[in-house]
Amino acid sequence: MNSRKAYHLFIILCGLLVISCRSTSKQTDSAPVQEIDAHLKPAWITSQDSLPKENAWLIFRKKVNIERQDDVSIKIAVDSKYWLYINGEMxxxxxxxxxxPSPDAYYYDEIDISNYLKRGENTLGILMWYFGKDGMSHQSSGYPALMSEVSNQSKKLVVSDASWKVMQHPAYLSKSEPPYPNWRLPESNVVFDARRDIKDWYTPDYSTSQWLNANILPDVNADWSNMRSRPIPQWKDFGLKAYQDSVMFPFESDGDTLIVDLPYNAQITPYLKVQANEGQKISILTDHYKGGSAYNVRAEYITKQGVQEYESMGWMNGEKVFYVIPKGITVLDLKYRETGYDTEFSGSFSCDDAFYNKLWKKARRTLYVTMRDTYMDCPDRERAQWWGDVVLESGEAFYALDRKADALMKKGMYELMNWQRKDSTIFSPIPAGNWDKELPGQMLASIGYYGFWNYYWQTGDLQPLKELYQPVKEYLSVYTLNASGTLDIRQGGWFWGDWGEHKEMELLQNTQYYLALKGLLLLAEELGYKKDADQLSANMSSFKKAFNKHYWKTDHYRSGDYTGKIDDRSQGLAVVSGLAAEDKYDAISKVLQVEKHASPYMEKYILEALFQMGEPELALQRMKERFGVMVNHPTITTLWEGWGIGAEGYGGGTTNHAWSGGGLTLLSQYVAGIAPTSPGYQTFDVKPQPGFLKYIKAVVPSIKGNIHFELSKGEDYKLIIEVPKDSEASIYIPKQFTSISINNGKVDYSTTDTHNIVIVKSGKYIIEGKGN
Incomplete structure (x- = not known):
């Protein structure tokens, strides 16, 4: 426990909203169970109560008779969230x-519920939260409704219809006192009045005799075929856990704020157990309540008389949780439940310099806290799927997480192109109800080499690219060239290239356009679209000549009207895109040792350019210099939006922006040197660039299986590699090491000017070389 000292909060305690209670007498439900016509379709159902326009909480109940418990599933679609109980169990x-998934469309969940059922009568209970407002991550339907169907193979057992019992949950208040969450968030503050709670409403013995039957919405399309099945797993639930602090329970609150620590920045729902008099308000928020210089979400709990426990269902994130508990309340227990995207931390990286180990781990933690319904820029201020962020986050996931993570990128790809407008433009963040501005740079990044193409290259999954090829091609068609053969600059809805100073927007958009062409060319070749591929190849060749003729100025790239300092972003993107030839590397390398203007977002491409130009020591030095403050911060476990916090940063200055985690990708891909050379790791390179590092150990969780790698470099060279099944690796050993052996035996190898290359198939190998 940090303290129970007074903490001056910036929230106003909310008043009580009077809501009439319903009967809570415990009797068996009287509604008979009906047999369902196989052709009967489910309906969208809601409450007959007069519901608030925003932040409405509804509860649904239905009895169902089950003859066989095996192969029973339930489909549920809601706007916006739900919690499912069967026979009283969550x-x-x-x-x-x-x-x-597209404008005005829903996702639905399908869950195997066989293990929760019993033969005979079963009770379904559903708590539903209707946001009722748009945000940067959600488009409201305007309907606080649910659609559901329970089936056993092809037989329908229950559909949502007027026989369901529904009511507004009286304990959830629709309105808190201000301040409210900022306009980017569709979620509202969660306010729960325990005096109005309906105890055990989801259990089999509870009676709904005083509930009204459901109201059917006749004008809403109720057809599963027009919806999209949930493409990602249900959340991983880590269970209720005690906070890091050694809090001694019970204790009586002295009225000060209790601050408790989480082990790291996490997505959590807070829990409490107290003994109190009725009508006292407990407020719960985190240290990220104003993350990004905007109010985010908080929870409020109004006590009933006696001993009580409560978990607020709306997730929040942070490093610390603040419980504002009135004086005199006895605190019996405090806990939290972490939930998040269902993936494992399967990748790893370590070396003989602790800084890079810490950077890699902080980047992974930041990545995980920015994953949920979509990849997010941040989990506090916006929770929005900005595609500049997604490109970097998905690249990190391929090296840090197991392959269940790939589904989130795939979901985002379909969403991005399904929201494409009639004029062929695309925009992000999506899904969104209050945002529609195109950021051309981010859009070009999304569909390009590091975005859509990298998904295929890492996974080998070509199907989404087949389906999205034409929309991507149509988007690129909105870009035109000028008389010089370079790009006519498009302003879009927001002419944004990066945070920070000395942005050369003309160069940025030209280089990002070329990367988008490169991605489309590779995809056309992979799909066998020869005519498209030939045309794209010719276009890229002429564009490259025009770009270098028009923009190269002896020792750096610069556009005619730009008068600022040399833009490091543009130089780096020129290299990684392939626009800059090797004869320009020395000059660009010198520029990147001096010019340092990019935000953490664009810094990844600059560092990657240094690795690609064969300058690993310069890349590692710049990485440590640029990221030193945030990596070495003693208490913040995630990476920041800008180089500073708050006003010292950019765009609001959040401290959990995974776009700052590009170093994770670079340490695994370039320093350890592990990268696919054909789709889905059928073949891959192991070409380490350790620079001044002497020891590196890594695990890369490829689609073929985990690649285990270890390198010791001193007077001699020792590399240990474990190649997964059905894969082949090309191992690069610097040429200064001779007498190459593999598993203590002789080995055949090929040579280049700089390396000896050993090719191995599935298995574990120890490759050694002697120094000269």
Whole structure:
């Protein structure tokens, strides 16, 4: 526990919203169970209560008779979130995804519930949260409704119809006192009045005799075929856990704020157990309540008389949780539940310099806290799928997480192109109900080499690219060239290239356009679209000549009207895109040792350029210099939006922006040197660039299986590699090391000017070389 000292909060305690209570007498439900016509379709159902326009909480109940418990599944679609109980047991903790897979469309969950059922009568209970407002990550349907169907193979057992019992949950208040969450968030503050709670409403013995039957929405399309099945797993639930602090329970609150520590920045729902008099308000928020210089979400709990426990269902994130508990309340227990995207931390990286180890781990933690319904820029201020961020986050996931993570990128790819407008333009963040501005640079990045193409290259999954090829091609068609053969600059809805100073927007857009062409060319070749590939190849060749003729100025790239300092971003992107030939590397390398203007977002491409130009020591030195403050911060476990915090940063200055984690990708891909050379790691390179590092150990969780790698470099060279099944690796050993052996035996190898190359198939190998 940090303290129970007074903490001056910036929230106003909310008043009580009077809501009439319903009967809580415990009797058996009287509604008979009906047999379902196989052709009957489910309906969208809601409450007959007069519901608030925003932040409405509804509860649904239905009895169902089951003859066989095997192969029984339930489909549920809601706007916006739900919690499913069967026979009184929690089955799904926060189901549903923010809308939508395309404008005005829903996702639905399908869950195997066989293990929760019994033969005979079963009770379904669903708590539903309707956001009722748009945000940067959600488009409201305007309907606080649910659609559901329970089936056993092809037989329908229950559909949502007027026989369901529904009511507004009286304990959830629709409105808190201000301040409210900022306009980017569709979520509202969660306010729960325990005096109005309906105890055990989801249990089999509870009676719904005083509930009203469901109201059917006749004008809303109720057809599963027009919706999209949830493409990502249900959330990983880590269970209720004690906070890091050694809090001695019970204790009586002295009225000060209790601050408790989380082990790291996490997505959590807070829990409490107290003994109190009725009508006292407990406020719960985190140290990220104003993350990014904007109010985010908080929870409020109004006590009933006696001993009580409560978990607020709306997730929040942070490093610390603040409980504002009135004086005199006895605190019996405080806990938290972490939930998040269902993936494992399968990748790893370590070396003989602790800084890079810490950077890699902080980047992974930042990546994980920015994953949920979509990849997010941040989990506090926006929770929005900005595609400049997604490109970097997905690249990190391929090296840090297991392959269940790939589904989140795939979901985002379909969403991006399904929201494409009639004029062929695309925009992000999506899904969104209050945003529609195109950022051309981010859009070019999304569909290009590091975005859509990298998904295929890492996974070998070509199907989404087949389906999205034409929309991508149509988007690129909105870009035109000028008389010089370079790009006519498009302003889009927001002419943004990066945070920071000395942005050369003309160069940035030209280099990002070329990367988008490169991605489309590779995809056309992979799909066998020869005519498109030939045309794209010719276009890229002429564009490259025009770009270098028009922009190269002896020792750096610069556009005619730009008068600022040399833009390091543009120089780096010129290299990684392939626009800059090797004869320009020395000059660009010198520029990148001096010019340092990019935000952490664009810094990844600059560092990658140094690795690609064969300058690993310069890349590692710049990485340590640029990221030193945030990596070495003693208490913040994630990476920041800018080089500073808050006003010292950019765009609001959040401290959890995974776009700052590009170093994770570079340490695994270039320093350890592991990267695919054909789709889905059928073949891959192991070409380390350790620079001044002497020891490196890594695990890369490829689609073929984990690649284990270890390197010791001193007077001699020792590399240990474990190649997964059905894969082949090309191992690069610097040429200064001779007498190459593999598993203590002789080995055949090829040579280049700089390396000896050993090719190995599945297995574990120890490759050694002697120094000269």
């Amino acid at each position: 089955v799904v903790f926060e189901g549903g995804l923010k809308r939508g």
